[in-house]
Amino acid sequence: MKQWLILAWRNIWRNKRRTLISAASVAFAVMFATSMSSLQKGGWDRMLNNVVHFYFGYGQIHAQGYWDEQTIDRSLELQPDTLAVLSAMIGNKPIVPRLESFALASTGPITMGVLVSGIDPSGEDSLTDLADRLVAGQYFTSQADDGVLVAEGIAEELELAVGDTLVLLSQGYHGVSAAGKYPITGLVSFGSPELNKLMVYMPLETAQYFFGAEGRATSLVLGLDNVKEAKAAVSLLRRQLDPAVYEVLDWEQLIPDLVQARGLDDAGNTIIILILYLIIAFGLFGTVLMMTKEREYEFGVLVAIGMRRRLLTGVVWVEIIFLAAVGALMGMALALPIVWYFHINPIVFTGEMAQAYEQYGVEPIIPTVVESWIFVKQALIIFGMASLMALYPWLKIRTLSPVQSMRH
Amino acid sequence: MAVILTRDLYKTYNPDTIPVHALNGVSLSIEEGEFTAIVGPSGSGKTTLLNILGGLDSPTSGYVEVGGTDISQLSENELIDFRKNHIGFVFQSYNLIPVLTAYENVEFVMLLQGRPEKERKERTEALLAAVGLADHMDRRPSQLSGGQQQRVAVARALAPRPSFILADEPTANLDSHTSANLLDIMGKLNHEEKVTFIFSTHDSRVIERAHRVVTVEDGVIISDEGMKR
Ligand SMILES: Nc1ncnc2c1ncn2[C@@H]1O[C@H](COP(=O)(O)OP(=O)(O)OP(=O)(O)O)[C@@H](O)[C@H]1O
Ligand SMILES: [Mg+2]
Numbered sequence: 001m002k003q004w005l006i007l008a009w010r011n012i013w014r015n016k017r018r019t020l021i022s023a024a025s026v027a028f029a030v031m032f033a034t035s036m037s038s039l040q041k042g043g044w045d046r047m048l049n050n051v052v053h054f055y056f057g058y059g060q061i062h063a064q065g066y067w068d069e070q071t072i073d074r075s076l077e078l079q080p081d082t083l084a085v086l087s088a089m090i091g092n093k094p095i096v097p098r099l100e101s102f103a104l105a106s107t108g109p110i111t112m113g114v115l116v117s118g119i120d121p122s123g124e125d126s127l128t129d130l131a132d133r134l135v136a137g138q139y140f141t142s143q144a145d146d147g148v149l150v151a152e153g154i155a156e157e158l159e160l161a162v163g164d165t166l167v168l169l170s171q172g173y174h175g176v177s178a179a180g181k182y183p184i185t186g187l188v189s190f191g192s193p194e195l196n197k198l199m200v201y202m203p204l205e206t207a208q209y210f211f212g213a214e215g216r217a218t219s220l221v222l223g224l225d226n227v228k229e230a231k232a233a234v235s236l237l238r239r240q241l242d243p244a245v246y247e248v249l250d251w252e253q254l255i256p257d258l259v260q261a262r263g264l265d266d267a268g269n270t271i272i273i274l275i276l277y278l279i280i281a282f283g284l285f286g287t288v289l290m291m292t293k294e295r296e297y298e299f300g301v302l303v304a305i306g307m308r309r310r311l312l313t314g315v316v317w318v319e320i321i322f323l324a325a326v327g328a329l330m331g332m333a334l335a336l337p338i339v340w341y342f343h344i345n346p347i348v349f350t351g352e353m354a355q356a357y358e359q360y361g362v363e364p365i366i367p368t369v370v371e372s373w374i375f376v377k378q379a380l381i382i383f384g385m386a387s388l389m390a391l392y393p394w395l396k397i398r399t400l401s402p403v404q405s406m407r408h
Numbered sequence: 409m410a411v412i413l414t415r416d417l418y419k420t421y422n423p424d425t426i427p428v429h430a431l432n433g434v435s436l437s438i439e440e441g442e443f444t445a446i447v448g449p450s451g452s453g454k455t456t457l458l459n460i461l462g463g464l465d466s467p468t469s470g471y472v473e474v475g476g477t478d479i480s481q482l483s484e485n486e487l488i489d490f491r492k493n494h495i496g497f498v499f500q501s502y503n504l505i506p507v508l509t510a511y512e513n514v515e516f517v518m519l520l521q522g523r524p525e526k527e528r529k530e531r532t533e534a535l536l537a538a539v540g541l542a543d544h545m546d547r548r549p550s551q552l553s554g555g556q557q558q559r560v561a562v563a564r565a566l567a568p569r570p571s572f573i574l575a576d577e578p579t580a581n582l583d584s585h586t587s588a589n590l591l592d593i594m595g596k597l598n599h600e601e602k603v604t605f606i607f608s609t610h611d612s613r614v615i616e617r618a619h620r621v622v623t624v625e626d627g628v629i630i631s632d633e634g635m636k637r
Contacts, residue, residue, distance in 0.1 A: 003519055010507035297502060304464055304499075306492020306520050306568075308485060403465045406499065 004311070008318035012326070015291075019323060022287040026327025027334060029280040030378045033273045034335035037374045039342060040269050043366035044262045048255070050363075054128055056254040057096075057221035058230035061086065061237065064247050066218060067254075072101040072173050075216040076246075086220065089240055090233040094223030096123035099207045099216060103170035103178070105200060107158045114154060114200045116168065118207020118217075121145070127223050130188065130201070137162035137186030145203045147185030153196030155187050162186060166200070172212035180210050191363045227251070281385050285392070288320055292393045299397060300405030313397045317390035324386035328379050335375070342368040410473075411572050411604050412438040412461055417470035419456050419627070430456040431467065432627035438572070438606060443598045445618035446608040453627040454608035455576050461606065462495050462574045463487050475571045492520055496565025498575035498607075503561035504549040510536060510560045511545040517568040535563035538600075539593050555586035562594060572604035579614055591617045 012019050052058055060067075066074040078097065087095045099118035104111050121140035125131045131139040135152060148166055160166060165181050172178035182202065190196045208214050222237075224230050234250040241248060252259045302312055346367035354364035419431035430453045438444060446454050459465040460472060463479045472479055475494055482490055491497075504513045514532045523531075536545050539559040541552075549557050558578055565573045575594070579587035591614055598605050607614075615621055623631040 007505075007507065014507060298505065301497075301499065301503060302505070303488065304462070304491065305497050305517055305564075306488055308488050308520075311520075401465075403459050 004315050005318060008315050008322055011315075011319050012323050018287060018290070019326070022284055022323055023327035023330060025280050025283045026324055026382060027330035029276050030328050030331025030382065031334040031338070032276060033378050033381075034332065034374055035338050035342075035368070036269060036273065037377075038335075038339040038368040038371065039347070039366060040265065041371065041374065042343070042346075042369040044265065045369055046365075046367060048251075048258060048262070051255055051258060052251050056251060057127060058224040058227065058251045059222040059234045059237075060249050060254060061095075061220040061222070061241070062218065062247050062249070064243065064245055067247060067249060070100075070218070072099070072171075072211055072213060072216075072218060075099065075173065075213055075218045076220070078215050078217055083220070086237070090222065090224075090236060093229070093233065094123055094126065096120055096127050096221045096223055097204060097217035098124075098219050098221065099204060099211065099213060100218050101170060101172075101211060103168045103200070105154060105158065106167050106169070107160060107164075110158050112154065112157055112197070114168075115198050116170065116200050116202065116207060116210070118202055118204045118211075120204050123223070124201075127221060133188040133190065135187050135189045137184070139186060140201075140203050143203050143205045145185070146182065146206060147202070148182040149186045149188050149201040150184050151196045151199040152187050152189045153193060154198075154200065155184070157197065160184055168200070168210065170211065172210070173216065174212075176212040178211050182206075277381060277385065281389070284320075284324065284385070285389055287323070288389045288392055291319070292316070292396050296396075296400070296405040299400055300402040303397075303400060304402040304406070309397050309400070313390070313394045316393040316397070317387065320386045320390050320393075321383065324382045325379075328382040331378070332375050339368045339370055342366075343370050409440055410437045411440050411442075411475060412436070412606075413471075413473040414461070415471040417457070417460060417467045417472065419453070419460065419465075420468045423468070430627050431460075431470075434470070434624070434627070434629055436622065436629065436632075438604060440604055441598070441602055442620055443595060443605045443618055444607075444620040444622060445615050446606065446622050446624060447610070447615055448608075448624035450610070452624045454624055456627075457624065458574050458576050458606070458608055462497060463491055492517060493568065494571045496568065496570040496573035496603075498558065498561045498565050498573065498578045500577045500580045501554075501557075503564070504557055506549050509546050509548055510541055510552065510556075513549070513560055514563045514567050517564060521568055523568075531567055532563075535566055536560070538597060539563045553586075555582050555590060558582065558590050559593060562590070562597070566597060566601060566603060570603070572606060575605065575607035577608055577610070579609060579611055584611075584613055587611060587614055588617075 063074050063076045083095045083097065087093060097120055101116060103114055103116045105114045119130070121143065125139070134149070140149070150160065150166060155161065162184055164184050166184055168178070168180050168182065170178040188199065188201070190199070202210070204217070208216060222230070222233055224233055230250055234248055237248045299312060303309060346365040349364040349366065414434055414436045417431050417434040421428040421430055434457060446457060448454055456465070460467050461474065463474065463482070466480060477490065479487065479490060505516065508516065511532055514535055515528050518528045518531065533542070533545070536542055539562055541556060541559055544552060544556060549560070552560065579590055582590065594605055595617055597603060609615060618635060620632070620634050622629055
């Protein structure tokens with residue numbers, strides 16, 4: 001066995017220059033595909049992760065129909081033990097309630113539309129790190145705090161600062177009119193300018209009082225840590241909760257446009273990489289063709305002196321695999337520092353791309369992922385490609401006649 | 409006992425297009441230990457005959473028995489294994505695998521036979537010494553002269569302990585001095601290893617060393633003489 005591997009290894013170096021050129025083309029393809037995939041996956045992972053952690057969570061429970069028409073009238077009634085019961089169903093993972101609706105915020109002559117988000121201060125902070133977004137003032141200290149946290153942009157527009165009073169007007173639960181004056185206890189900042197002009201936070205009980213919706217919430221966010229947990233928890237909840245009353249959405253349903261965009265982007269990338277590999281495959285095949293052609297005489301001698309065709313084909317197959325492997329390893333060796341560099345120093349986007357990111361409150365930077373599967377995948381593609389190439393020498397050797405091939 | 413026995417061998421190339429009648433009824437018997445030259449002008453059918461004796465080609469009609477086996481009855485793989493175990497080949501040129509050293513080339517067929525490492529080593533070293541290349545064992549074919557390459561090829565052919573060795577114009581690419589030297593070595597091994605040699609040649613100085621000379625012309629044997637030693 002070892003001898004055959006040595007023979008194959010030496011054979012690929014019979015024409016050093018040709019081998020290096022072929023390997024280099026494979027290396028280029030692998031480097032390109034690896035870097036591109038790592039960047040693409042890194043970008044999307046980060047984006048989805050951010051969006052999920054930033055606001056949506058990996059799953060949410062609503063009153064049936066809320067997600068299609070998001071009004072406070074479709075809020076859920078919470079019994080004192082509702083949250084504890086739901087949490088117990090999913091392995092005591094936290095369930096964080098929100099009561100949200102739109103309102104008009106004003107100071108004297110200036111008025112703007114804002115989203116009032118009633119939150120559980122500690123639950124929300126552990127879910128979305130809201131307290132970290134504080135740029136002035138203080139975070140809530142209790143469920144019943146009477147103040148509000150205002151996004152920077154709103155404060156700027158309405159010329160307000162910490163300590164000033166914000167006037168909110170809205171329509172509450174079942175059409176009651178809602179109005180209130182709240183001291184601003186803190187300012188929060190978002191990467192996204194849109195969110196910066198949108199968000200007003202108050203503690204849940206304060207919001208329930210404001211909207212006349214005591215004991216109600218519009219959404220219950222599941223405090224899960226990853227996609228895998230989400231799958232299990234969501235399907236469990238769906239089985240246990242009455243679908244006439246509740247809807248349980250997973251993160252893919254909460255951000256379907258992003259999930260779809262990722263799918264499209266993945267498909268586009270796959271096509272580009274396939275085309276690249278196809279081009280490389282033709283180059284490699286040229287080498288295989290020459291390698292086979294110029295050794296017909298030698299193959300004839302080998303079969304004549306007693307080497308079985310299958311063994312000979314095996315050796316040639318290993319040669320092609322070696323040739324491709326040299327290229328693939330070179331490609332990975334080149335890609336690793338690139339991928340690593342952009343993992344540490346993410347690419348910063350500007351312009352339209354940046355806007356698309358900011359729309360979801362995500363900083364427009366893309367770090368690459370350093371993931372072994374991406375590397376392994378290229379290796380597998382190259383391996384498959386090389387194996388396919390070996391069909392040609394296999395066919396040649398299968399029908400080779402020592403007498404004919406030695407008549408030069 | 410006859411190592412090789414043929415009866416009424418006919419070989420026609422391209423029977424459907426422009427037929428070439430390369431052999432026209434060759435009946436030949438080769439005994440163990442012979443050192444036989446097949447001679448004849450170019451195109452007379454020497455290579456064709458050797459290829460058929462070596463199981464590399466099959467006759468259009470006629471019977472070939474090698475070492476008691478009717479080789480026309482063997483399957484492709486059986487035939488390859490038969491060659492591996494019973495026949496040593498020396499071709500006119502480019503016998504050796506260029507990426508293997510002289511040592512590895514000689515060892516090659518024994519490796520295919522699955523012989524143990526120790527036996528391979530002993531036999532390879534002994535044979536390379538016998539052909540006078542003990543200190544060239546680690547050279548690749550490209551680092552050897554034409555005559556040295558042919559000597560390695562002879563050593564390789566002998567290594568698997570075949571029943572006989574077929575050499576088709578082994579000296580065709582060598583000068584006369586080197587040819588004589590190669591023939592001396594072949595003769596010595598024929599004697600020492602008791603291995604049957606059958607070789608074709610044009611070269612009269614090579615013919616001189618044969619113990620038996622079979623002359624072929626237009627695909628038939630026109631003379632078959634034992635030589636006085
Ligand atoms: N594969 C083939 N296809 C067609 N004709 C062939 C083939 N091989 C040999 N011949 C023809 O058969 C005849 C015998 O050829 P062969 O090679 O056996 O002669 P030879 O005695 O070995 O000649 P040389 O001394 O030149 O090597 C020649 O006429 C040759 O042209
Ligand atoms: Mg010939």
